[in-house]
Amino acid sequence: MIDVKTLCLGVLSRGDASGYEIRKEFEEGPLSHFSDAGFGSIYPALKRLLDDGQIVMLPHNGDGRPDKKLYRITPAGRHALYQSLIKTPSADKLRSDLMFILSFGHLLPPRHLDRIIGDRISDYRQMIATLEVEGSTAHRTPGERFVEGMGLAIYRAVAGYLEEHRHELVAAALMESQVA
Known part of the structure; x- marks a missing residue:
């Protein structure tokens, strides 16, 4: 499993960034699909990376605003990132509230279940x-474009599956409600 330190090194490998900018990458940027890292885990990770000499902090003049701390990856940090990237990745884990709910979908009122599936x-x-x-923006790296395409394929497949098969689960819920 990729830890928050490695995720931060990945962001910084693309350029200097503040802690806030790093967090935005996990909320809205290309890394938003990989981690829910927030300030509570990012800043301790940045401190450990600083202590280990894998990043440095650069003072940045805020043009009349308070100075913000910018972080920059060091050669040691690039090496640590590379070492993390060449490891065999752990198996993918799919954690989904929706999948849990659908596992028990036959117990829900059919209209409610149908609405949940339709909303998703x-x-x-x-x-x-x-x-x-x-995806039409050219500033993405080849890896980002590749992962974006993979994400599109997954979302299209899941949406298609839900559209094709939702009636089966809704019918099971209808049958269950008639028995109860």
Whole structure:
């Protein structure tokens, strides 16, 4: 499993960044699909990276605003990032509240279940549209474009599966409600 220190090194390998900018990468940027890292884990990771000499802190003049701390990866940090990247990745883990709910979907009122599935299809279709628009930007690295395409394939497949098979689970919920 990739730790927060490695995630921070990955962001900094693309350029200097503040802690806030690093967090934005995990919330809205290309890394938002990999981690939920927040300030509570980012700043301790940055401190450990500083202590280990894998990053340095640069003072940055805020042009009348308070100075913000910018971080820069060092050669030791690049080496640590490389060492993390060449390791065999752990197996993917899919954690999903939706999948848990759908596992017991037959116990829900059919209309409620159908609404949950319909809402998620809409969410996936919106994510697909967003990724298709963002995918047209040329500033992404080849790896980011590749992962973006992989994400699109996953979202399209899941949305398609839900659209094709939602009636099966809703029918099971309907049958369960008639028995109860």
